[in-house]
Amino acid sequence: MLIAVTYAGRTRGQMMAAMFACMYFAGLRPAEAAGLREANCDLPETGWGALTLERTRPESNKRYTDSGESNDERGLKHRDGKATRRVPISPELVAILRDHIDRYGVAEDGRLFRTRTGRTFPGSTVSMVWKQARSYALTPDQVASPLARRPYDLRHAAVSLWLNAGVHAPEVAERAGHGVDVLLKVYAKCIDGQHEAANKRILEALTT
Template identity: 75%
Template sequence: MNTSYKVKFWDIRTNTRNDGKSKKPRVISHTVRWTVGNRERSSTFKTKGLAESFLSELRQAAKNGEAFDEDSGLPVSMVKAKDLRTWYSFAVAYVHAWWPHAAPKSREGMTDTLANITPILSTDAPGRPEDEVIRKALREYAFLPPDRRPVPSPEIAKAIRWIEAASLPLSALNEARHTRAVLEALSLRMDGKPAATSTYRRKRAVFHHVLEYAVELEELSANPLHKVKLRKIKSTGEIDRRSVVNPGQARELLAAVTYVGRSRGQMMMAMFACMYFGGLRPGEASALRKKDCHLPEKGWGLLTLEKTSPETNSRYTDSGESHDERGLKHREQKATRPVPIPPELVKILRQHIKDQGVGEDGRLFRTSTGKPFPGSTVSKVWREARTYAFTPDQVTSPLAGRPYDLRHAAVSLWLNAGVHAPEAAERAGHGVDVLLRVYAKCIDGQRAVANQRILDALAA
């Protein structure tokens, strides 16, 4: 470490931006400037308070006669303190801090992303395990709360010891090359092929949030992610219209489901029908109970949704089961969502309750043990049903490739039928803006209407 006692400080510089919305420039950050030896140094902060606090620490160190590191520009005491905190130890602390506030799916996404990042932010220390072993050790041990950790195998314990010793200091992320290496890794799948844009954006968001947390704790002066630009095609989230079935195809699929297995398909058919005729998410259909259903003998019925039961690995749920019941997506814990259902679905549900009964907790769709159907079983039944209902060319196409595509077909049908966007959004549990963005390309027949209106205007 090369040090110097020749230090000079400058006033804090305020950085502004004129966004064109007003004449007065907007303050976006504050930069602390100083020199160590003959080298200029700077560090930028979001708020003036953080900048003033940092400058005060530098001045106090200089006043106490402390040497400054010429490479980092920091007092020796600050360099040592920062180097003590590794990326690995900070990532573990981050997971433990946010775990109680996150849903099971969010916990899974968080740990999966950090398990991909952590091997990148390490040195080439000898004895490095295979990356897959490192990721397994992080996902299944290190990034779990202490009371959920299993007894580690010798292989896992060895991988944890290695990553503890080889992890880069958190401060290394101030170098753009490390941050870029992480982004490039997130843009690829495990097989080296480009990852889907939506996957990259989701994992980048986790990385961004971790770094923002480091800034909040003042362990990083600014988010280093802002320095690196990695071009990636933006994802609008639009639905592939090729996956959307028409009513006839949907009914053929539902009929085909009943032919799968000795009784398994018959037990699931009404669940799939809820996704198509009611636009329910799979987790919402899985959590449906008899008390949530108003099923008159004639006319429209009503489902009052209050719970969802998405599937994830049991290590991420509070109950220890693969399905953990939660409130509805994007709504308060006790909020409900009324979904009117057509007479056809009312008839299907009444027949299902008559034939299959309900579970002890009132659940409509469950295994013989009363638990929700595993996702792997649902997917297997669906794949087989597609082979019965579709031609070979359709089977290899995206048409209704997943059970979730039934929900997409439902919402597309509502919009094509002329249901106003706010009403369709309320039934689907979406915001109107999201609804129109996601389903814009699935609204058929609008081009001809628009063309005719333009001709009428030209003629006038």
């Protein structure tokens, strides 16, 4: 899907590809990815990096934003206005973001993802690019199914992957910006059926 995005539109898909990658590899909400600035990114030449999230750019009607724009800056969801969240990112995402910055630079305010005129990508445009990418990457039956229906599903895939990889729930919740109770409720199906894996870990701990 992330490769297919780069074929959507003349240039828009390529300009958005790293934004979608942030949703999958770092579990960012779409509004968190839209508000990401270069100053928020620790992107070493090798190894793991990190994103320090502090602002989001959710989309709403212009009449209801302070700036009069479709996207207004806000604090992180479920946190007070000055709170931040640090998310470790894999070397693969580090490389993707470094390449994106090399190719497209950043906006005047440091935002990584914006249109040619510096505006935040409208939600309708993001959805259109994602819809087109689905038609390229998936079979007709898969396109008709709920599979990866929305860009937000990339975040769900990230959190599910972390849980299925055996990352402890409090750590996953911290990275995703969830409370542990909400995380376990929303992603309960990812945790079900792991009894054998848990028994193996316990047995290994008892015998070492």
